[in-house]
Amino acid sequence: MPEQLWFTKILNHLFAGSVTSLLQHLSITPKYPTAPIPNSLAMELLVFLFLLILFLVVRSRLSVENPGGTQHVFEIVEGLIQNQSNEIIGHHSEGYTPFLATLAFFILFCNLIGVIPGFESPTAVPIVPLGCALCAFVYYQYQGFKHAGVSYLKHFSGPMPALAPLMIPIELISHLARVLSLTIRLYANMFAGDMVTFVFFSLVPVGVPILFLGLHVGVSLLQTYIFVLLTTVYLQGAVSDEH
Amino acid sequence: MRTVSKLFMALSVLSFAVPAFAQGGASSEVNWVAISAGFSMAFASGICALAQGKATAAAAEGLARNPAARPGIQLALILGLALIESLALYTLVIIFAKVK
Numbered sequence: 001m002p003e004q005l006w007f008t009k010i011l012n013h014l015f016a017g018s019v020t021s022l023l024q025h026l027s028i029t030p031k032y033p034t035a036p037i038p039n040s041l042a043m044e045l046l047v048f049l050f051l052l053i054l055f056l057v058v059r060s061r062l063s064v065e066n067p068g069g070t071q072h073v074f075e076i077v078e079g080l081i082q083n084q085s086n087e088i089i090g091h092h093s094e095g096y097t098p099f100l101a102t103l104a105f106f107i108l109f110c111n112l113i114g115v116i117p118g119f120e121s122p123t124a125v126p127i128v129p130l131g132c133a134l135c136a137f138v139y140y141q142y143q144g145f146k147h148a149g150v151s152y153l154k155h156f157s158g159p160m161p162a163l164a165p166l167m168i169p170i171e172l173i174s175h176l177a178r179v180l181s182l183t184i185r186l187y188a189n190m191f192a193g194d195m196v197t198f199v200f201f202s203l204v205p206v207g208v209p210i211l212f213l214g215l216h217v218g219v220s221l222l223q224t225y226i227f228v229l230l231t232t233v234y235l236q237g238a239v240s241d242e243h
Numbered sequence: 244m245r246t247v248s249k250l251f252m253a254l255s256v257l258s259f260a261v262p263a264f265a266q267g268g269a270s271s272e273v274n275w276v277a278i279s280a281g282f283s284m285a286f287a288s289g290i291c292a293l294a295q296g297k298a299t300a301a302a303a304e305g306l307a308r309n310p311a312a313r314p315g316i317q318l319a320l321i322l323g324l325a326l327i328e329s330l331a332l333y334t335l336v337i338i339f340a341k342v343k
Contacts, residue, residue: 087314181329188332191339226325233322 002032006118008042040122047109047122077101081228088229089236096235099139104228107132111190111220115213124190126183133182136231137175144238155238178234182227189223190216280338291331298323 004012012035019036023029030036058070067075081101085093110128114121122128144152156175158167197212302320306313 084318087318184333184336185325185329188329188336192332192335195339222321222325226321229318229322 002035002038004035005039005042005120007046008035008037008039011037011042011045038125039120040125040128043113043119043122044110044128046119047106047113051105051109077104084229085232085235088232089239096143096232100228100231103132103136103231104224107186107227108220108224111224112217114190114194115217121190121194123186124194126187129183129186129190130179132186132227133179136182136227136234137179140231140234140238143235147239152238178230182230186223186227189219193219277342280342284334284338287331287334291327294327295324298327 016034016036020030020033023036058074061068062071078097078101081104082094082097085096085100089096107123110123111121113119114124123132144155148154156168156171157164158171193212193216197209197216200212201209298320302316302323305316309316
């Protein structure tokens with residue numbers, strides 16, 4: 001039996017049977033049939049439910065005449081993301097704000113939930129940052145195709161048509177390397193933070209690990225910002241018009 | 244006689260060293276992966292620190308010359324630092340993947 005957090009135990013107790021039979025229909029046998037839901041998935045679901053409730057609560061309290069505290073906070077966040085994408089992408093960047101803001105909230109709360117005892121960051125396993133990076137990748141490619149149609153593929157062929165046979169493999173590899181670097185950056189920062197806290201906890205159990213928990217909080221914020229910033233830069237590369 | 248028996252008693256302590264003649268197993272071999280992982284991580288962190296120092300120095304100088312350009316310089320600095328940091332982190336990931 002794997003080591004489970006209390007929330008994972010609740011989910012496995014309720015859903016283990018149906019999840020295992022669903023997986024077996026897809027001809028996948030889980031390693032532990034009584035506990036098919038891993039900790040990272042349980043934590044992701046918790047963050048998802050929390051964000052859903054948060055957004056519904058904020059939405060119900062929106063008003064034009066007298067905005068409350070929550071509305072101010074969310075307007076500030078939306079202003080930050082919109083200013084940044086305006087600075088980087090330029091015109092007509094308001095359409096990208098919902099995706100970027102959702103990505104920012106999701107990654108931020110996934111990173112921060114690891115600080116609370118009894119929970120762990122789902123971004124400390126490689127598959128969760130891979131999911132976020134693949135979402136960002138599919139989003140900016142889709143926006144590129146939506147903006148320019150099929151001539152978006154000209155982005156891959158470089159400055160001159162004569163260089164196309166050389167540039168196309170290089171561009172493809174560099175686009176795939178963006179997914180890899182986004183994944184590994186987020187995963188390694190979160191995982192290394194956990195490891196370092198653990199090492200110092202085994203050396204000095206009192207006092208010193210608090211500094212590393214503070215570092216984990218700071219790194220969470222910075223890595224969220226970097227992820228969203230890089231997605232904005234990739235969006236700019238995909239939808240920019242060569243005047 | 245007493246001296247000789249004491250000498251023999253002292254020499255019999257050397258029989259504790261007999262296991263050294265046993266066949267050496269694989270567990271006594273040198274763990275080259277861990278040693279090279281330590282060196283490579285130190286190398287990667289050192290070069291990363293040099294590069295980040297250069298980036299920060301350039302950003303500080305640009306900010307001192309033109310304080311009005313702060314948003315752009317700050318953006319370029321944070322982006323550059325995070326990209327350089329991620330290169331050192333790739334080495335760390337290999338260590339976690341390969342060292343037992």
